[in-house]
Amino acid sequence: MSGIRFPRRGGWQYASRDGVVVSCWGLPAPFRRAFLTIAANTRAYYRTLFGAETVPAVELNVRMEPGLPLRLWTNGADRIYLTLSNKSQLAPAPKSGVRHVHGITHELAHIVLYRALINLSELAEGWGEGWAVYLASFWAVPRLFQRHGAGLWPYPYDYRRFDGPGRLIEQFGATSEPPSEPVPRAVYDLYRLEQGLGSKEFAARFRSMLRRRMRADDFNERIAAALRRLPREGA
Numbered sequence: 176m177s178g179i180r181f182p183r184r185g186g187w188q189y190a191s192r193d194g195v196v197v198s199c200w201g202l203p204a205p206f207r208r209a210f211l212t213i214a215a216n217t218r219a220y221y222r223t224l225f226g227a228e229t230v231p232a233v234e235l236n237v238r239m240e241p242g243l244p245l246r247l248w249t250n251g252a253d254r255i256y257l258t259l260s261n262k263s264q265l266a267p268a269p270k271s272g273v274r275h276v277h278g279i280t281h282e283l284a285h286i287v288l289y290r291a292l293i294n295l296s297e298l299a300e301g302w303g304e305g306w307a308v309y310l311a312s313f314w315a316v317p318r319l320f321q322r323h324g325a326g327l328w329p330y331p332y333d334y335r336r337f338d339g340p341g342r343l344i345e346q347f348g349a350t351s352e353p354p355s356e357p358v359p360r361a362v363y364d365l366y367r368l369e370q371g372l373g374s375k376e377f378a379a380r381f382r383s384m385l386r387r388r389m390r391a392d393d394f395n396e397r398i399a400a401a402l403r404r405l406p407r408e409g410a
């Protein structure tokens with residue numbers, strides 16, 4: 176999770192703007208620029224939604240080198256790490272199965288929640304992951320697409336569909352049963368909350384909770400209470 180730093184030899188290249196540093200090893204320049212745009216814009220969206228303190232300056236560290244595992248993770252505070260072994264893993268998601276636009280927006284969402292809450296081990300099961308899936312899919316990806324279109328990724332594709340809300344909305348059609356697994360259930364509950372409250376009120380509620388350095392168990396209770404107050408489906 177924390178503190179893994181790769182040795183800084185001559186091959187590292189850096190790009191930065193708007194509170195984001197992208198440090199890359201072995202990555203073609205168009206992808207370095209795409210990662211920087213994705214991370215900088217998403218950081219700005221989350222700060223607008225939840226307050227300027229929610230995402231500090233962050234470093235995205237991307238290393239592509241033969242033999243490295245395909246892996247993406249965050250220290251939950253200010254660093255995101257991505258390792259890749261070859262260029263085929265940068266192909267558009269429908270071809271490669273690797274959703275980089277979702278991935279970066281997802282890790283930044285983890286940082287928002289993990290920095291805001293204390294006593295994190297009490298966070299309801301599935302909520303850490305569900306929150307990141309929801310924010311990435313429903314907030315960041317559609318906004319990125321609206322602003323930059325398919326060409327944000329150097330191999331353009333419809334990342335709204337593959338990295339965004341498309342397949343999740345299909346799953347959450349009005350007649351479907353709530354999912355039973357913890358992560359899909361958290362995504363579903365967030366979806367219900369936003370549908371029930373409206374996007375503006377949804378963001379305002381979370382902004383008010385995240386600003387308070389709230390205990391995770393209090394956060395769980397508030398969400399459960401907000402869900403109980405929503406009109407019952409089908410009622």
Ligand SMILES: [Zn+2]
Pocket residue numbers: 281285303304307
């Ligand atoms: Zn995650």
